[in-house]
Amino acid sequence: MEGVIVAAFGRHYEVATPAGRLQCYPRGKKSSFACGDRVAVVPGGDGQGVIETLHPRRNLLWRSDAFREKLIAANLSHILIVVATEPGFSDLLVSRCIVAAESQDITPLIVLNKADLGERLEAARAQLAPFRALGYEVIEVSALNGAEGLMKRLAGLHAILVGQSGMGKSTLTNALIPEANAATREISEALDSGKHTTTFARLYALDGTAPDNAHGWLIDSPGLQVFGLAHLAADDLAESFIEFRPLLGQCRFRDCRHEAEPGCALLAALADGRIHPRRFEHYRTIRAEIAEAKRLNPGW
Secondary structure: OEEEEEEEEOOEEEEEEOOEEEEEEEOOOOOOOOEOOEEEEEEOOOOEEEEEEEOOOOOEEEEEOOOOEEEEEEOOOEEEEEEEOOOOOOHHHHHHHHHHHHHOOOEEEEEEEOOOOHHHHHHHHHHHHHHHHOOOEEEEOOHHHOOHHHHHHOOOOEEEEEOOOOOOHHHHHHHHOHHHOOOOOOOEOOOOEOOOOOOOOEEEEOOOOOHHHOOOEEEEOOOOOOOOEOOOOHHHHHHOOOOOHHHOOOOOOOOOOOOOOOOOHHHHHHHOOOOOHHHHHHHHHHHHHHHHHHHHOOOO
């Protein structure tokens, strides 16, 4: 029986099938499935089932450090990176999410939530300006006041909400899909960050149909404080910064590390304003982390 994974908790998966939802486990010890995966399952008794086959993926969004990897979602068209006017958000995390998306041919879309908080809005817009300048779409919403504009934008997409805890992803999910009833909590003002409320990814159909037959769907995912990219090669990282792409291969030295080498095309673009300093700082930070992860675990 064919189905789509609509929730993943460890080795336990909820699979939507034409016959209803099944609580499924993988056959054998391997458990490398993600929310959004299309699978073939063998139904058992009492709403149980076994996952037999993973169908080919369009892409896979995942994160990793030196020793662990976490599959987040598969078969995506868009990643909705949710930030907010408050609490403060990390533009480095936005860059990490964009890199992960670009490396898998997923379209990033930045959602600025709590846009009704006017006194914080301009500062948030300024923080997002380098991304907007690169052509990344930024949609301003207020989840508490509904999100009709965003709902129209999501029509027909296979998307996931990602972002730091406290950005309002679960509230946004409730605004977009009222039946979701995702748990929400108040922001922890003392820490200037949110409390984790979503503990696993869950997929919701956007058109009111069954998820295994939906024309569009949305995945709500746990809040992120880190997004490691240890699995990326150095060339793939540079390629995932879209402003670097026209310049790659134009450095004087073929093995240029873009540090202080003469004739570096990226450093020249940084000097004349074609590359934003903040984005270049993000690139160097992520590259150093990847190098350290590969030093700690040469298996990457």
